[in-house]
Amino acid sequence: MEEKNLTIGDIAQALHVSKTTVSRAMSGKGRIGEETRRRVLDYVEAHHYSPNVVAQGLAQNKTFNIGVVMPGDSNISELPFFQSCMLGICRTASSAGYDVLISMVTGEDISQLRRAVTNRKVDGVILTRTLTEDASVRYLMETEVPFVAVGSTDDGEVMQVDSDHRGACRELTDRLLAQGLRKIALIGGDERFVVTGSRLRGFQEAVAARGGADAGIRADVTLNVRDMETAERAVERLVRRETECIVCMDDFLCGCVLNALQARRIAVPGQIRVASFYDSTVLENRLPPVTSIRFDMEELGGKACEQLLHVLNGEPAKRRILLGYEVHMRESAGGCLDKV
Amino acid sequence: MEEKNLTIGDIAQALHVSKTTVSRAMSGKGRIGEETRRRVLDYVEAHHYSPNVVAQGLAQNKTFNIGVVMPGDSNISELPFFQSCMLGICRTASSAGYDVLISMVTGEDISQLRRAVTNRKVDGVILTRTLTEDASVRYLMETEVPFVAVGSTDDGEVMQVDSDHRGACRELTDRLLAQGLRKIALIGGDERFVVTGSRLRGFQEAVAARGGADAGIRADVTLNVRDMETAERAVERLVRRETECIVCMDDFLCGCVLNALQARRIAVPGQIRVASFYDSTVLENRLPPVTSIRFDMEELGGKACEQLLHVLNGEPAKRRILLGYEVHMRESAGGCLDKV
DNA sequence: TGAAAGTGAACAATCGGTTGCGTTGCCGCG
DNA sequence: CGCGGCAACGCAACCGATTGTTCACTTTCA
Numbered sequence: 001m002e003e004k005n006l007t008i009g010d011i012a013q014a015l016h017v018s019k020t021t022v023s024r025a026m027s028g029k030g031r032i033g034e035e036t037r038r039r040v041l042d043y044v045e046a047h048h049y050s051p052n053v054v055a056q057g058l059a060q061n062k063t064f065n066i067g068v069v070m071p072g073d074s075n076i077s078e079l080p081f082f083q084s085c086m087l088g089i090c091r092t093a094s095s096a097g098y099d100v101l102i103s104m105v106t107g108e109d110i111s112q113l114r115r116a117v118t119n120r121k122v123d124g125v126i127l128t129r130t131l132t133e134d135a136s137v138r139y140l141m142e143t144e145v146p147f148v149a150v151g152s153t154d155d156g157e158v159m160q161v162d163s164d165h166r167g168a169c170r171e172l173t174d175r176l177l178a179q180g181l182r183k184i185a186l187i188g189g190d191e192r193f194v195v196t197g198s199r200l201r202g203f204q205e206a207v208a209a210r211g212g213a214d215a216g217i218r219a220d221v222t223l224n225v226r227d228m229e230t231a232e233r234a235v236e237r238l239v240r241r242e243t244e245c246i247v248c249m250d251d252f253l254c255g256c257v258l259n260a261l262q263a264r265r266i267a268v269p270g271q272i273r274v275a276s277f278y279d280s281t282v283l284e285n286r287l288p289p290v291t292s293i294r295f296d297m298e299e300l301g302g303k304a305c306e307q308l309l310h311v312l313n314g315e316p317a318k319r320r321i322l323l324g325y326e327v328h329m330r331e332s333a334g335g336c337l338d339k340v
Numbered sequence: 341m342e343e344k345n346l347t348i349g350d351i352a353q354a355l356h357v358s359k360t361t362v363s364r365a366m367s368g369k370g371r372i373g374e375e376t377r378r379r380v381l382d383y384v385e386a387h388h389y390s391p392n393v394v395a396q397g398l399a400q401n402k403t404f405n406i407g408v409v410m411p412g413d414s415n416i417s418e419l420p421f422f423q424s425c426m427l428g429i430c431r432t433a434s435s436a437g438y439d440v441l442i443s444m445v446t447g448e449d450i451s452q453l454r455r456a457v458t459n460r461k462v463d464g465v466i467l468t469r470t471l472t473e474d475a476s477v478r479y480l481m482e483t484e485v486p487f488v489a490v491g492s493t494d495d496g497e498v499m500q501v502d503s504d505h506r507g508a509c510r511e512l513t514d515r516l517l518a519q520g521l522r523k524i525a526l527i528g529g530d531e532r533f534v535v536t537g538s539r540l541r542g543f544q545e546a547v548a549a550r551g552g553a554d555a556g557i558r559a560d561v562t563l564n565v566r567d568m569e570t571a572e573r574a575v576e577r578l579v580r581r582e583t584e585c586i587v588c589m590d591d592f593l594c595g596c597v598l599n600a601l602q603a604r605r606i607a608v609p610g611q612i613r614v615a616s617f618y619d620s621t622v623l624e625n626r627l628p629p630v631t632s633i634r635f636d637m638e639e640l641g642g643k644a645c646e647q648l649l650h651v652l653n654g655e656p657a658k659r660r661i662l663l664g665y666e667v668h669m670r671e672s673a674g675g676c677l678d679k680v
Numbered sequence: 681t682g683a684a685a686g687t688g689a690a691c692a693a694t695c696g697g698t699t700g701c702g703t704t705g706c707c708g709c710g
Numbered sequence: 711c712g713c714g715g716c717a718a719c720g721c722a723a724c725c726g727a728t729t730g731t732t733c734a735c736t737t738t739c740a
Contacts, residue, residue, distance in 0.1 A: 005460075050458050050459060052459075052460055053459040054394055054397050054398050054403060054460060055398055057394050058395055058398050063394060065441070065461075068442075070426075072423075072427045072430075074423070075621065076419070076420060076620070076621040076624070079416070079419035079420065079423060080416060082423075083414070083419060083422075086410075086442070086444065087444055087446075090412075090442065090443065090444045090452060091444075094443075094451070094455060099441050099443070099456055099459075099461055100441065100442050100443075101405070101439050101440065101441050101442075102408075102440050102441075102442045103430065103439070103440075104426065104427055104430045104431075106427075111434070112430060112434050115434060115439070116439055118390050119390065119392075119393040120345075120392055120393065120394060121393055121394070121405075121439055227624075227625075228624070228625050252621075252624075256625040259625055259626070259627065263627075280416070281416040282416060282622070284416070284567075284568070284592075285567075285568050285571075285592065285595045285596040285599055286599070287599065
């Protein structure tokens with residue numbers, strides 16, 4: 001049981017061959033006879049040898065680590081996203097022989113990221129949230145470390161993997177308008193997040209495609225609504241304006257909106273309809289079931305990791321990848337058209 | 341700007357000294373003249389040299405990484421815990437010159453952890469959730485890797501840092517009983533989690549201390565309640581039994597309970613009182629404000645990391661550390677005694 | 681039969697540091 | 711003057727791998 005840390009040298013000695021031979025047998029690179037290779041591999045197997053990755057790294061100038069940047073200050077409705085995304089990253093990294101090194105970034109403080117990079121502890125980086133004018137992005141660009149962003153960035157040069165928020169929001173909005181709704185509102189969304197802009201565009205596109213104001217559609221946008229209080233105010237205003245449907249940028253906010261409506265005894269979907277993004281467990285225990293858009297975040301993370309690995313291996317990688325979504329129409333928005 | 345990866349050799353050459361000298365100047369170990377050291381340090385400073393940690397690691401047989409094990413399948417109400425805990429860990433690790441390598445464990449699959457350990461990519465490990473009969477714990481014990489658990493384990497040998505769940509639950513229960521309540525229930529909590537047992541004990545102790553059944557107290561315990569459906573059933577039963585107060589093991593569950601009560605038009609706290617654990621943002625948008633117990637999870641992670649670092653440095657460390665809690669009495673449980 | 685071609689494996693340098701031990705130069709002191 | 715002692719620093723081995731080059735030995739073919 002106690003395989004007290006064999007080294008490649010020990011094995012070479014035991015088998016009366018050179019370290020070179022052992023190394024070649026294991027890596028499969030370089031010429032080596034079939035019989036010798038079997039002998040080495042058998043020995044390795046029998047003694048549970050596994051090479052010291054740090055030493056390998058030194059020799060190959062690699063670390064076999066990828067850095068993942070996580071916001072340290074995300075709110076509750078984002079957590080399931082990061083969790084799943086992380087899972088996707090870890091899984092694909094792991095099966096490619098890489099490990100994941102995490103650095104948390106809070107606000108503008110990217111010191112953990114800097115450390116990891118200047119200490120050469122990572123071969124590449126994945127960003128899980130990007131702001132407009134992102135400090136991490138700037139830093140990574142100027143240090144020329146390979147990286148890919150989950151979610152969109154302003155900068156077209158940056159490799160990115162994202163869900164099609166714009167398309168998703170467009171489709172959702174369109175399906176709501178298709179029900180005959182005319183006074184529709186989009187609320188929430190941090191202005192600093194790039195994703196907010198994407199959705200906003202999708203929303204506006206859908207409205208425009210249906211004729212916009214000319215067709216009697218009133219589209220109301222209120223960004224930066226993020227807590228009970230601001231939600232309360234927004235709802236009050238929207239109700240006064242006889243809004244027929246509220247699309248919330250995230251599930252937490254949606255919970256707030258549902259509360260506010262409930263407090264005013266406004267029936268959902270009877271008097272007003274509600275839809276949300278993410279379809280997370282945050283709303284799992286709410287009634288009525290909320291119309292929402294689901295993204296496969298594990299896949300998102302996985303794909304991002306995959307792309308990064310391509311770059312690290314010098315293989316071609318796509319500048320930009322857009323993943324799909326599923327619109328789940330449910331009772332909160334008059335779910336007759338449920339797609340499931 | 342382009343400090344194209346200086347090595348210690350480059351510096352030695354530039355300064356006409358040996359690598360040894362540079363190394364000594366930077367580490368402060370070994371004899372070296374004050375003037376020489378200044379010269380080296382100035383040069384290092386001017387050229388933004390920072391040593392290659394991988395190489396250092398090879399030489400010192402260290403990695404300067406600590407592994408953190410996260411469950412990949414946690415439910416929504418646990419996420420804020422892991423997030424904060426992680427933040428605490430990252431911060432203290434970072435300021436000690438360590439990085440954090442994460443491995444996600446889902447169910448019994450500890451392959452990511454194994455990889456990190458057998459590849460010698462980590463100097464020690466932190467477990468953020470422990471089950472009874474935990475596979476990770478078993479593995480780490482037999483490989484003799486230093487590790488500490490956040491949260492309690494069965495095994496007294498394991499280093500652990502935990503919040504005082506038992507004490508917290510005891511105090512909460514006691515304060516509820518002090519209000520004159522006699523029919524009280526504890527629901528939720530995964531039987532496989534050690535923490536569930538701790539709280540249960542606290543609950544029972546408080547009941548016993550007030551006289552228990554002899555004093556007319558009826559204490560009702562229902563474990564493994566975790567979703568809308570099971571919560572619904574539990575609530576129905578408890579209501580039928582005229583329970584006066586329900587203590588929920590986590591905030592998500594508490595949300596379910598509030599829903600169930602609301603659906604039956606049972607007023608909180610008027611007809612029944614409710615309390616919960618964690619005081620997380622999961623309930624932030626709910627009314628009435630819920631009595632809850634708050635733990636400082638960032639501190640928890642930080643302390644755990646601190647302990648691990650002590651072990652890694654061969655310094656003495658405590659076998660077990662218990663951190664405090666704050667009981668926040670609020671409206672949901674007749675919050676007159678609010679302690680803030 | 682002899683030279684070119686091909687094969688399997690070892691040598692030794694290298695990656696970027698650390699560290700035990702040895703060397704050098706200077707000082708003080710008998 | 712000579713010697714011991716010490717401070718300052720260099721040498722070279724080492725950590726555990728990878729890899730370009732060399733070498734011995736077979737095969738192949740003219």
